[in-house]
Amino acid sequence: MPERLLTLEDSSLSERVYTALRLALLRGKFVPGEALSLRSLAASLGTSPMPVRAAVQRLIAEKALVQTASRAIIVAPFTYENFKDLMRIRMELEGFAAERACMSKDRGLVGRLKGFNQSMLEAAQRHDVEAALAANYSFHFGVYEAAGLPQLTDMITNLWLRAGPYLAAVQRQPRASEILSTNSFKIQDRVIEAIRTGDRKAARFSLAMDLRFAFAWFVKTYDFSDNRLGGPLKRDGTEGTGPDVRPVSRDEPRRNVKAYSD
Numbered sequence: 001m002p003e004r005l006l007t008l009e010d011s012s013l014s015e016r017v018y019t020a021l022r023l024a025l026l027r028g029k030f031v032p033g034e035a036l037s038l039r040s041l042a043a044s045l046g047t048s049p050m051p052v053r054a055a056v057q058r059l060i061a062e063k064a065l066v067q068t069a070s071r072a073i074i075v076a077p078f079t080y081e082n083f084k085d086l087m088r089i090r091m092e093l094e095g096f097a098a099e100r101a102c103m104s105k106d107r108g109l110v111g112r113l114k115g116f117n118q119s120m121l122e123a124a125q126r127h128d129v130e131a132a133l134a135a136n137y138s139f140h141f142g143v144y145e146a147a148g149l150p151q152l153t154d155m156i157t158n159l160w161l162r163a164g165p166y167l168a169a170v171q172r173q174p175r176a177s178e179i180l181s182t183n184s185f186k187i188q189d190r191v192i193e194a195i196r197t198g199d200r201k202a203a204r205f206s207l208a209m210d211l212r213f214a215f216a217w218f219v220k221t222y223d224f225s226d227n228r229l230g231g232p233l234k235r236d237g238t239e240g241t242g243p244d245v246r247p248v249s250r251d252e253p254r255r256n257v258k259a260y261s262d
Contacts, residue, residue, distance in 0.1 A: 028167025
């Protein structure tokens with residue numbers, strides 16, 4: 001007898017479970033290499049293992065989770081080379097989305113982005129890291145959705161799933177969150193101004209610079225060999241180890257923040 005099809009109720013539940021797990025990965029609730037138990041996840045979500053299994057298989061297909069040879073489910077491991085490649089791709093795609101957002105006819109867009117950016121800063125200043133990350137997420141996806149290209153937003157979302165370790169690292173360092181958010185606030189304010197004035201080149205450049213700054217902090221702070229944070233942070237929010245990666249400047253060659261043409 002063929003395996004039974006999911007009922008509409010089962011399908012809806014599976015989708016909700018998938019959304020919950022996906023959001024947890026997007027917000028850094030799991031660390032790289034962490035083993036996941038279907039039963040434990042089901043218990044946490046208040047459901048049976050069946051919809052959890054279906055959701056996990058989707059996340060494996062999206063490369064956010066990995067099934068080992070022993071059939072264990074783990075959060076995808078994190079390496080420096082993978083992260084570097086991931087950020088390069090994100091700079092291209094997310095910069096392009098910011099450029100496209102400059103053409104949005106949504107009159108309320110700039111006001112919403114300013115609100116998200118301010119909320120991120122205020123949350124970080126009171127060391128509410130989770131709220132700061134949530135506001136940062138809202139800011140970025142407010143920009144990406146304004147690009148008006150749903151497939152582009154889906155691609156960016158899938159890339160964010162693999163950046164969970166970065167978010168997990170920030171959550172464990174409230175002081176670092178304040179430093180990062182303060183710098184991001186200034187850079188993201190440039191993104192907003194560029195969208196307001198329709199300056200597509202500046203929007204793309206500033207969004208990419210925001211990602212590059214975060215990358216520079218992360219590679220100086222995260223121990224890729226052990227998939228964990230390194231030693232205590234300095235006052236400037238870095239540990240002082242790892243590659244010397246600096247934020248881009250306006251004088252840097254355009255190969256780092258390349259503009260697409262329509």
